[in-house]
Structures are given as C-alpha cells and as structure tokens.
Amino acid sequence: MQPEVRPSAPVSKPEERPSRFAGSKFGRDYYDRVPGIVATVTSITGFLNLVLALMPRERDHLHQIHDYLPASISAGAASVLAVSGLLLWRLGTMLRRRKRRAWVGALTIYAVLVVAHIGNGTFIAAGVSFVLFLLLATTGSRFRAKADPVSRWVALKIAVQFELVAVVWGMLLLTLASNRRFAFPPSVWQKVQEVLWGLIGVDGPVRYSARSERFQDVLHATLGAFSLITVVIVVLLILRPAEPIGGLSAQDESKLRELLAKQGARDSLGYFALRREKRVVWSPTGKAAITGRVVNGVFLVSGDPIGDPEAWPGAIAEYMKQIREYGWVPAVIGCSEQGATVFRREADLSAIELGDEAIVRPCEFSLDGRPMRGVRQACTRVQRAGYEVQVRRASSVSREEFHQLDRAAASWRGDEVERGFSMALSRLGDPADDQCVVATATQGGQLKGLLNFVPWGPDGLSLDLMRRDRGADNGLNEFMIVQVIEQASDKLGVDRISLNFAVFRDAIERGERIGAGPILRAWRWILVFASRWWQIESLYRFNVKFRPEWEPRFLSYPSTRDLPRIAVAALEAEAFITRPHRLKRLVGRA
Structure with missing residues (x-):
C-alpha cells in the first residue's frame, strides 16, 4: 500500500508589481491573461503586416506621398513592414511564454512600425500599432521569464525559418504582380532565381518594365532586409554566451542513488532518473527530487518524484519556480496515480491516462x-x-x-x-x-x-x-x-x-x-x-x-492548448522525431 501523502500549502507564486486594477477580479483576470492575449495579437499582427506588404492596392498608397518622400524611403518603409511582420510572427510564441527579451523586441518593433506605417501612408495601421505599443508598455511586469539556454541549433533553425519565409514572400509578390510590371512574363523558374539572387543583393533574370521602378525597389529592398535581419539574429545567437543546458552532475547522481536505495521500490521508472542528460530539481530539504529534460520550451518530467512523498511538494514547488523563471511549459510523462494526484494538488496540473505498464x-x-x-x-x-x-x-x-x-x-x-x-x-x-x-x-x-x-x-x-x-x-x-x-x-x-x-x-x-x-x-x-x-x-x-497486471500511467499538463506542444516535445525526447545527424554535426551538437 502506498503511504498517504500529507497535504501541504499551495505553491506560492512570486510577487508581481501591483497595478491600479490588480485589486479587482477583472484586473486579476486581465493581467493573468495578458501574455496569451498579447502573444495572439502579436502573431496576428505579424501575419497581417506580411499580407499588407504584399497588397498592391496598399502599396499604391505610396503615391500619395510620392511628391514628399524619395522612392528609396518609401520602398524602405514597405520592406520594414514585411520584416517586422516576420519578427512579430516569430516573437508571438515567445511572448506567450512571458519571455522578457521577446517583450523588449516586440516593443521596439511596434515603435518602428508606427513610423513605417506613416511612411507607407497607412495611418489606420499606424494607430493600431501605437495601441499595441501602449498595451505592451503597460504590461511589462507580466513578462519576466529568462531566455532559454541556447545552442547553435537554434541559430540554424531560425535562419532556415526566416529564409523560407523570405522565399515564399518574394514568390508571392512576383506572382501577384500584374504582367504590366514586366518587360515580358517570367517563368516560375525565373521567379525563383530572381528571389534567390535578391536575397544576396543581386539582380536576377526577371526584366521589369520602365513603369515598375518602385515595385522593383520594394522587392529587392525587402529581400535584402530579410537576409540582413537573418544574419544579425543568427550572429547574435551564436555570439551570445551559452547558459548551462543541464545535466546530471556526479554529486547529483550520488544523492539520487541514495534516495533510490531508500525509496526506489515506489516507482518502476525511478531508476531511469539517472539518465545523465537530465537536469535535477531538489526539494529544500534534499529528501525528494524531480528529474527531466527541457525540449522546445517544455520541461518534461518522467515518472513520479524521487524520494519521500512527504517532501514531494517541496520538489514540485522548486520545479514550478523554474517553470515560471524561464517561461517553460510543465509536463509529466508516465506518472502514477499518486504522482498525478500530487501534481494536480501542488501545481494545478490536469491529468489524462496515457497508457498502462505491464x-x-x-x-x-x-x-x-x-x-x-x-x-x-x-x-x-x-x-x-x-x-x-x-x-x-x-x-x-x-x-x-x-x-x-x-x-x-x-x-x-x-x-x-x-x-x-x-x-x-x-x-x-x-x-x-x-x-x-x-x-x-x-x-x-x-x-x-x-x-x-x-x-x-x-x-x-x-x-x-x-x-x-x-x-x-x-x-x-x-x-x-x-x-x-x-x-x-x-x-x-x-x-x-x-x-x-x-x-x-x-x-x-x-x-x-x-x-x-x-x-x-x-x-x-x-x-x-x-x-x-x-x-x-x-x-x-x-x-x-x-x-x-496493468498499472495505469498518466500525463500531467497545465491546459488543453498546451497538449500539442507537449506531444511534439515528448516525441522528440523519446526520439520518435529526430533531427538529421549531419545537420547536428554542422551546428556542433553531434
């Protein structure tokens, strides 16, 4: 029979800076939902900016200020819209995880967008960007999570993502353009070459008509901006000092073996906590520990906590503290019914039956x-x-x-x-x-x-x-x-x-x-x-x-919307989704 787990006080969250609305229920609900609201709005705004830069009718607004601004400045404003849209689309996910650096980046981009929309003649969009700037500026206390430990793989992944978006954007711009902009209609292969050459600042095989100088400027300025921002971000990620990604130290392994010698009969998955790529979170008393691995922003824990069940709440409290500190998503794979119950009580994690152990x-x-x-x-x-x-x-x-x-x-x-x-x-x-x-x-x-x-x-x-x-x-x-x-x-x-x-x-x-x-x-x-x-x-x-005999095992998770992300992280952790070994060697993670 499993010993009864003593109830303990709920895990306290770190104090947030109070606001004038914090005392009311509306204020508490609003501020709790701010990261999700801002993330959703930011992702939508990024997508709309990419679409806005593609629309010929909106680009024609440039002619309203053509007499006052040089063509190069107006073309630059259009390219800023597209690049800002790409960055906001990428920052949306990070804002949902309350990342502080993502908040600073989004705040800066919205400020730039206000100026770019004014230069592009889209004054309503400038007003919307200003409102979103104010929304971010007034909710900065909700974005305190630290940046994730980085690796060169992240830099390569972002570079591929950005360049793919740039190629798709350039192909759409050339495809949506009317034939009057070209000296002769280009083939699909010529359009592909034009975009690829444009990413490195070189003219491709497409020949434009005399009346399409502004269109050509917008296309090449935007493709060049895409490549420039990609290079800048990749260089910053590569040069950024790496934080410790985690791993089982010799001291941690020795202490875990002591706990398993005393309490190892409780969970059949307990010994697998000694996988040496896992990171360990200890309770304040050192009588319990949680081990897991961070995959794509999800802190995956396998099985129940190790050690005395009376010390589990302390280990879970420290685990949730790291979750809030880095903006990770908590998830527990294969915990027992007792473990799922304790995670539910201490960390407010829901549970579904994942399968059975034979x-x-x-x-x-x-x-x-x-x-x-x-x-x-x-x-x-x-x-x-x-x-x-x-x-x-x-x-x-x-x-x-x-x-x-x-x-x-x-x-x-x-x-x-x-x-x-x-x-x-x-x-x-x-x-x-x-x-x-x-x-x-x-x-x-x-x-x-x-x-x-x-x-x-x-x-x-x-x-x-x-x-x-x-x-x-x-x-x-x-x-x-x-x-x-x-x-x-x-x-x-x-x-x-x-x-x-x-x-x-x-x-x-x-x-x-x-x-x-x-x-x-x-x-x-x-x-x-x-x-x-x-x-x-x-x-x-x-x-x-x-x-x-069949013993049920459970998956503990914070909310239903996190399940797809947790599923992908679990599949990668279990190596059902793998990254090509050649690419790993190229980025130094073989």
Missing part, C-alpha cells in the same frame, strides 16, 4: 493453460533450435563482454536511432549500474539476443533494453523474458518485473470488442494506423502475451 509477478507466472499456449509454443520452438539463455547481475559481467554486447546491440539496431526517455537508461555496462540484470541468448556460441533490466527497488526489475539479431528465430524475445521470469525469484530475489509500457492500451483493447461505439472504434483505427511507424499496437500485443 507488470509480471514471477511467483504467479506459469506457462500452463490455454491463454499461454502462444508463448509456450514459441519458447519450445526456440529451445529446440538450440538457443540458450544466461541471466546474470551486471556485476558478474566483465568489461570486455560488455563491450561486445554494446557493439552487438548497436549493430542490431542498425540505422535506427536510440529511442527512450521515460523508460530507457541509454547506456550499458556502466560500473555504477552493477545491480542491473543482463540476459543473453546464444546459439552455437554466437550471441543472438540481449535484455537489460534496471533495479526497481531491492525486489523488482524494470525492462530497459530488448534487442535481438535480425536473423534470429521468431519468439526469441519471449523466450528470454520467460527465462528471466522463471529465474527471478530463486536466483535474483525478484518478486515483480515491469515490462514495456503500452500506450493507450485501454483504447486498443476496448475498441476491438463487440459493441464498441463509433468514436472508440475510430480512435482505435487511428492508433493502429499510427502503429505503422510507431510501436503502439505491437507493444500492447507483445505485453499481453504474458498475462500481466
């Missing part, structure tokens, strides 16, 4: 009976083929053998990336992991399969790695798992074994039953379809063979 009790496991016929037949077939399985603690495996196992596992994986975040350790044979359990399968002295289990307290194991030679007989994985289960109690002193995590198991299981409704059947069809790329249904089918 847990096998060795003392209750048997291959007898009709339900186990498939596994029994697979094991008999593999055993007759001459396979043998050896189950050992990692402390009994030599360094040389671990090197061979590591090479074999990498070879069997092939070109696929190493997946895992919430239920994978991503290392093999580390001297600090001497209590792990390794199962190896051989045929005629040749290594054919490998399993690695991490400790789950003093009497449990949690599956970490499962690999086999692609030329090995089908059923080898089942045979290795059965051998571990049968030797668990007597040889290893293990009473429970956690197998793979089955995402959305309940939907897959209930969706195929007679009487399932159309919505449930449609949801199951989507999951089965997604299984072509991700192991959703196949993991469920594999786990259910062993007749396990």
